[in-house]
Amino acid sequence: MQVNLLMTPIEFLKGVGPKRAAVLKKEFSIETYDDLLHYYPYRYVDKSKIYQIKEIQTEGAYMQFYGRVVRYEVVGQQRAKRLVALFEDKSGVIELVWFNGIRWIEQLLAEKREFIVFGRPTLFNHKWNITHPELIDPKTQSESPFPLKFYPLYNSSDKAKKSGMDSKAIAKLQLQLIPQVVDVVQETLSQEMLQKNNFLTMKQALVTIHFPENLEMLNRALLRLKFDELFFTQLRLLKLKLVTTQRVKGHLISKVGDYFNTFYHNYLPFELTNAQKRVIKEIRADMGSGRQMNRLLQGDVGSGKTITALFVMLLALDNDLQTCLMAPTEILALQHYESIRKFLKDMPLTVEFLSGSTRIAKRRVLLEKLKNGEIDILIGTHALIEDEVVFNNLGLVVIDEQHRFGVEQRAKLWRKNSIPPHILVMTATPIPRTLAMTLYGDLDISVINALPKGRKPIITRHFYDRDRLRVLDFMRNQIAEGRQVFVVYPLIKESEKMDLLDLMAGYDAMALEFPLPEYAISMVHGKMKVDEKEYEMQRFVKGETCIMLSTTVIEVGIDVPNATVMLVENAERFGLSQLHQLRGRVGRGGEQSYCILMSGNKLTTESKQRLSAMVNTNDGFEIANIDLRLRGPGDIQGTRQSGMLDFKIADLVKDEKIVSYTRRLAQELLQTDPELSQPQNLPIKKFLDQMLKEYVYYGMIS
Ligand code: ADP
Numbered sequence: 001m002q003v004n005l006l007m008t009p010i011e012f013l014k015g016v017g018p019k020r021a022a023v024l025k026k027e028f029s030i031e032t033y034d035d036l037l038h039y040y041p042y043r044y045v046d047k048s049k050i051y052q053i054k055e056i057q058t059e060g061a062y063m064q065f066y067g068r069v070v071r072y073e074v075v076g077q078q079r080a081k082r083l084v085a086l087f088e089d090k091s092g093v094i095e096l097v098w099f100n101g102i103r104w105i106e107q108l109l110a111e112k113r114e115f116i117v118f119g120r121p122t123l124f125n126h127k128w129n130i131t132h133p134e135l136i137d138p139k140t141q142s143e144s145p146f147p148l149k150f151y152p153l154y155n156s157s158d159k160a161k162k163s164g165m166d167s168k169a170i171a172k173l174q175l176q177l178i179p180q181v182v183d184v185v186q187e188t189l190s191q192e193m194l195q196k197n198n199f200l201t202m203k204q205a206l207v208t209i210h211f212p213e214n215l216e217m218l219n220r221a222l223l224r225l226k227f228d229e230l231f232f233t234q235l236r237l238l239k240l241k242l243v244t245t246q247r248v249k250g251h252l253i254s255k256v257g258d259y260f261n262t263f264y265h266n267y268l269p270f271e272l273t274n275a276q277k278r279v280i281k282e283i284r285a286d287m288g289s290g291r292q293m294n295r296l297l298q299g300d301v302g303s304g305k306t307i308t309a310l311f312v313m314l315l316a317l318d319n320d321l322q323t324c325l326m327a328p329t330e331i332l333a334l335q336h337y338e339s340i341r342k343f344l345k346d347m348p349l350t351v352e353f354l355s356g357s358t359r360i361a362k363r364r365v366l367l368e369k370l371k372n373g374e375i376d377i378l379i380g381t382h383a384l385i386e387d388e389v390v391f392n393n394l395g396l397v398v399i400d401e402q403h404r405f406g407v408e409q410r411a412k413l414w415r416k417n418s419i420p421p422h423i424l425v426m427t428a429t430p431i432p433r434t435l436a437m438t439l440y441g442d443l444d445i446s447v448i449n450a451l452p453k454g455r456k457p458i459i460t461r462h463f464y465d466r467d468r469l470r471v472l473d474f475m476r477n478q479i480a481e482g483r484q485v486f487v488v489y490p491l492i493k494e495s496e497k498m499d500l501l502d503l504m505a506g507y508d509a510m511a512l513e514f515p516l517p518e519y520a521i522s523m524v525h526g527k528m529k530v531d532e533k534e535y536e537m538q539r540f541v542k543g544e545t546c547i548m549l550s551t552t553v554i555e556v557g558i559d560v561p562n563a564t565v566m567l568v569e570n571a572e573r574f575g576l577s578q579l580h581q582l583r584g585r586v587g588r589g590g591e592q593s594y595c596i597l598m599s600g601n602k603l604t605t606e607s608k609q610r611l612s613a614m615v616n617t618n619d620g621f622e623i624a625n626i627d628l629r630l631r632g633p634g635d636i637q638g639t640r641q642s643g644m645l646d647f648k649i650a651d652l653v654k655d656e657k658i659v660s661y662t663r664r665l666a667q668e669l670l671q672t673d674p675e676l677s678q679p680q681n682l683p684i685k686k687f688l689d690q691m692l693k694e695y696v697y698y699g700m701i702s
C-alpha cells in the first residue's frame with residue numbers, strides 16, 4: 001500500500017532514530033512522515049534580493065545587503081567583549097556586532113572588506129544593528145546549507161534545540177523526506193477546480209511550501225494550502241448542515257397554544273421589539289418545518305435574548321414537549337432560573353434548577369420527576385449534558401453564551417431524545433462574519449439587531465489612576481441619586497490566590513472611601529461557595545448594597561437595571577470583547593449609564609487603541625472586528641477551546657477573502673453534487689471522509 005508510506009513512524013527517517021523521534025513527538029507532535037510533511041516553515045529567509053540599508057523599517061525580518069566594512073574594533077571586557085564593525089552601502093551605515101568567534105571574524109576582515117551581509121536588523125539604542133550576521137563573499141555567493149534563494153525557517157523549541165533539532169536540522173529532515181514521499185501525496189481537489197483556479201497540485205504545493213523556487217511560487221503554494229484548509233472546513237460544516245436539514249427529523253412544533261398566548265397577553269411586562277418578534281417568527285417557522293433546528297441567536301448585550309428564548313420555550317411547551325436552558329456558569333444559570341421563574345410565576349409550569357452542586361438527595365428526586373415529565377423547564381449548567389439526566393420528551397435545548405463549547409457538545413445533546421431536540425444557541429459576543437462562518441458554519445443564524453426602546457447609549461470614559469479622586473466623587477454622586485455601581489477587577493495573576501488578594505485590597509480601599517452605615521458593599525469572587533455568592537448577588541440585586549465588587553464572574557448575564565456605573569479596574573488587561581460584555585451590565589434601565597475604564601498611568605500603544613475603541617463606539621460588531629484585528633482569532637473569547645480554529649496556515653483575519661470564497665465554492669459544489677458521487681469529485685470525497693472520521697458526530701450523519 002502506497003498511502004501507508006506517509007504513515008511510517010518518523011523514527012525510521014534517515015537522521016532521526018528513536019531519541020530524536022521522541023523529541024519530535026513531544027515538542028511538535030510529529031509522529032509520522034505525514035506529520036513532518038505538514039510541519040510548515042513559519043518564515044523564509046529571502047536571499048533573492050539585495051536590500052539597501054535605508055530600506056530597513058521593521059525588526060525581525062532577515063535581509064541581505066551589499067557593501068563594505070569601513071571600520072571595526074573589539075570593545076568591552078570578558079563577557080561583554082564584542083567586535084563591532086561599521087558597514088556601509090550607497091544608502092547608509094549599520095553596525096554589525098559579534099560576541100562569539102571574534103578572532104575568526106577579525107582575521108576575515110583583515111583580508112577582505114567587501115561582503116554580502118545577511119542577518120536580522122534590530123533596533124538598539126535608536127540605531128539599527130545586526131548581531132552575528134553571515135558574511136558572504138560576493139564571489140562565492142552561497143554559504144547557506146541549501147542552494148536556494150529562499151530557505152525555510154521552522155519553529156523549534158529550547159528542548160528540541162538541545163537534541164540538535166533546530167530549524168536547520170528540521171529543514172535537512174524535510175530535504176531527506178520529501179523526495180521519498182512526494183509521489184504518494186494524494187490530490188484533494190478535482191481537476192476542474194485546479195484548472196479553474198490555476199492552483200498548484202497538492203504535490204507541487206507541499207514541495208514548494210518547504211523549498212520555494214521563488215516568491216511567486218511560494219505565494220501560490222501558500223494560497224493552495226490555505227484554500228484546502230478553509231475549503232474542507234466549510235465543506236465539512238455545510239455537509240453536516242445539509243444532512244441535518246435533509247435527513248434528521250425534528251419535533252414538529254407548529255401549534256401556538258395557551259402558554260404562549262397567555263404569557264404574551266397577560267404577563268409580558270413590556271412590548272417586544274420588532275427584532276425580537278421577527279426572530280421568534282423565524283424560529284417558529286424553523287421548528288414547524290418538521291426538520292431539526294440548529295440555530296444561532298446573535299444579539300448584542302442587553303438586546304433581550306432571554307425573553308426571546310423564553311417565548312420559544314413556551315412554543316415547545318405548547319406542543320407537549322420539555323425544554324431546558326443551559327448556561328456556562330452557575331451564577332448565570334441561577335440568574336436565568338430566577339428571572340424565568342419570576343416571568344412565569346403566575347403560570348402553571350414547573351421550572352427546576354440543576355447544577356454540579358445540587359445535593360444528591362434533591363438531584364435524585366429531580367431526575368425522577370424529569371423522567372416522568374413532571375418538569376417543564378430545566379435550567380442549569382453543563383450538568384444537564386450528563387448521561388444520567390434523562391428527559392421524558394425533550395423538545396428544545398437553549399444554550400446561553402455557548403461559544404465555550406463546540407460542535408461536539410451540541411451533537412451530544414442530540415442524543416438526549418429519540419427525536420433530537422431543536423437547538424438554539426445564544427451568543428452576545430458579536431462574531432465577525434468570517435469567524436461565524438467557521439465556528440457556526442453548520443448553524444442557521446438569527447440576529448436581534450436592535451435594543452429595546454428608551455435605552456440611552458452608555459457613556460464610556462477612560463481615566464488614569466492619577467484621576468481616581470474624580471472618579472470616586474462621581475461614584476458618590478450616582479449613589480446619592482439612588483443608583484448602584486459595579487467595580488470589576490481583572491484576573492491577572494498566575495494564581496487565584498493572588499487575584500483574590502488584589503480583590504481584597506480593592507475592597508479595603510473602597511471600604512475606606514465608602515464607609516458603613518451610609519454605604520454597603522457586596523463582593524463576589526470565584527473562591528466563594530455558590531450559596532454565599534448567590535446571597536451577595538441577591539443583596540445587590542435587591543438594592544441592599546450600592547457597590548458590587550467582583551472579579552470577572554459577573555461578565556455575562558447578570559441583570560440589575562438600577563446599576564448605572566460599570567467601573568473596570570486595570571482595564572488595559574482586559575480583551576475588548578470582554579470589556580464590551582462588562583459594559584453591557586449597565587444601561588439596562590431608563591437612567592443614563594456610564595462605563596469607566598481605569599488604567600495605569602503608562603500604557604502601550606495597543607492598550608491605548610483598545611481603550612479608545614471602547615470610548616468611541618458602543619457597537620459590538622465594530623468592537624469585535626477591532627479585537628480580531630488587534631489580537632487575532634485565537635484570543636476571541638472561548639474560540640480556542642472549540643478546536644475549530646486550529647489552522648496550520650490559514651488566518652481567519654488576513655484570509656477573510658479566501659474564507660468567503662471557499663464557503664461559496666463549497667456551497668456550489670454541494671448543490672450540484674450533494675453526495676460528492678460524481679467521478680471528478682472523488683478526490684474531494686475521499687479527503688473529506690478521512691477528515692470526518694475524526695469527529696464524534698460522524699456516526700450520526702453517515
Ligand atoms: P441579553 O440579550 O444581554 O441576554 P437580556 O435578555 O438579559 O439581554 O435582557 C436585558 C434586559 O432587557 C432584561 O432586563 C430584560 O427583561 C429587558 N428586556 C428584554 N426585552 C425587552 C423589551 N422588548 N423591552 C424592554 N425591556 C426588555
Ligand code: MG
Nearest residue numbers: 305306400557
Ligand atoms: Mg443574556
